[in-house]
Amino acid sequence: MDMGFRHGSYGEDVPPLLDLVERAEPELRGADQLRWATLLGEESNNLRAALEWATNNDLRTALLLVAGLSTFWWMHGLRAEAARAARGVLDALGPTIPHGLGEEYLLAVLHAAGSAQPAEVERAQNATGRLFDRPVTVLLWSFVLGPFQPARLVTDVLAANERGGDAWGRAAVQLCRGYPSLAEGDPAGSERALQNALARFRLIGDRWGSALALDALADLAANSGRTELAVDLLGQALAIAGELGTDERAALVLCRRGDLRLGLGDPAAARADYTRALELGLKAGLPETSAAARIGLARAARYAGDLSSAREYALAALPDCDTDWAGADLAKAEALAELAKAEGVSATTSGGPRRISGGWLESG
Incomplete structure (x- = not known):
């Protein structure tokens, strides 16, 4: 599906691309994720051009594109691309967060974490509560910032998003609870949470979440000397990577x-x-x-x-x-x-x- 974006000329093609991103984002977290990931993949060049145009002309739209592409980028391991796009938008925004887009700003900071300034991280955290509107935010926040936050804050954020999240968000909370870097030295509890997350992701048909849970379970198995189990779990994760391309x-x-x-x-x-x-x-x-x-x-x-x-x-x-x-x-x-x-x-x-x-x- 080529939308014919005319890079460097007009921005009238950006709204349809943003609409595609926003329609695709929830679908990327369910059983139909392969079809929607393919649609976004076919528009990759147009989306990059749209982001560049919006960064120079419409920062609100640029921030929405960065936030909307978060799941797609992380699902496909495109963290460097995400970091570059987010860094460009953050630099253009300066200290200003567009009204009502605090969580979108936070996602941009999470993508650009390697180059994010302490002031940007503080602004992002102050602009959001503990319950996020976008389910992917709890996952990225936990992975990127969680290991450096007080344990009590991590517990509170996960609890808030478990109560208020959708099925995928609740599975993501279990994944974060079990992740070795966040599990507070409780391997047995971590494994239970990860198995719970894996079952939930499989129930809703999400391959990406399943692969993340399998990866983490493999780490736990390897670290506890169950090497053959870890090899098997990574084999399952590898099969999913093949499905996702x-x-x-x-x-x-x-x-x-x-x-x-x-x-x-x-x-x-x-x-x-x-x-x-x-x-x-x-x-x-x-x-x-x-x-x-x-x-x-x-x-x-x-x-x-x-x-x-x-x-x-x-x-x-x-x-x-x-x-x-x-x-x-x-x-x-x-x-x-x-x-x-x-x-x-x-x-x-x-x-x-x-x-x-x-x-x-x-x-x-």
């Missing part, structure tokens, strides 16, 4: 599963996961994913005794780590460590695989 997310899941398979002593299976992850990372132009896959391939080769291949993979990972992305320095240190081991500085297979929730390889 999210290559970037699939590549991350493959790297995490490869790490676990190394821990199970199966470098051949791990190598297959890393190889596919590298293909997807290169296709999507994601240096962080390519680096993760190459480092994994280096480690798998070393575990198999092939130090020459391990050296080649570690060297190939270094250019990926010299680009500008969060965690690049940590990834470079890991690549150099693998290179040193492959070159015999410490040629040993000790020091097991990375944790699947490692700091530089995003799992969200």
Whole structure:
């Protein structure tokens, strides 16, 4: 569905695009999400142009577009695109929040969290209550700001949105309650909440929420030594990524599963996961994913005794780590460590695989 947006000329095509976004947003959280995600995907170029035009000409509409695309962006792992768009709108707005759009402003701040100023975060929080109108807000708020908020505030926000939210919002609250970074050191309670979230997301037909719950359950299983269960859960999440057509997310899941398979002593299976992850990372132009896959391939080769291949993979990972992305320095240190081991500085297979929730390889 090409709406023929005339970039750089007139803004009369922006309202129909905003209408499409607003109609699609609730559908992206239900059983018909694949069809609506496809419709938005077909309009990606037009939507980017509309956002650019609105940022320069109609900030209210720009903020509504950013908020309305939140679910689509996060579902498809398009956080960098979301951050760029949100940052542009926030810079254009300055300290002004358009009347009645406090929650939309908050979503923009959440997207731009890596570059958000403390004053912007404070303004966003002051402009909203604890009950959000958009169900996706509770999820993004919990993931981005929740770990840095007082536990009591997180509890209150989740409780308010559980009482006042729709079915998807209530499932999201359970997901947030169980998320390892928010679960206050209660693995059993976290697992119950995540299983509850998974059941709720499956009931309403939402694949994205189901994948998030499976990812978090895999983390819990891996951290408690149930590695085979974690591998199985990631396999289920990988199947969902295939349904959603999210290559970037699939590549991350493959790297995490490869790490676990190394821990199970199966470098051949791990190598297959890393190889596919590298293909997807290169296709999507994601240096962080390519680096993760190459480092994994280096480690798998070393575990198999092939130090020459391990050296080649570690060297190939270094250019990926010299680009500008969060965690690049940590990834470079890991690549150099693998290179040193492959070159015999410490040629040993000790020091097991990375944790699947490692700091530089995003799992969200």
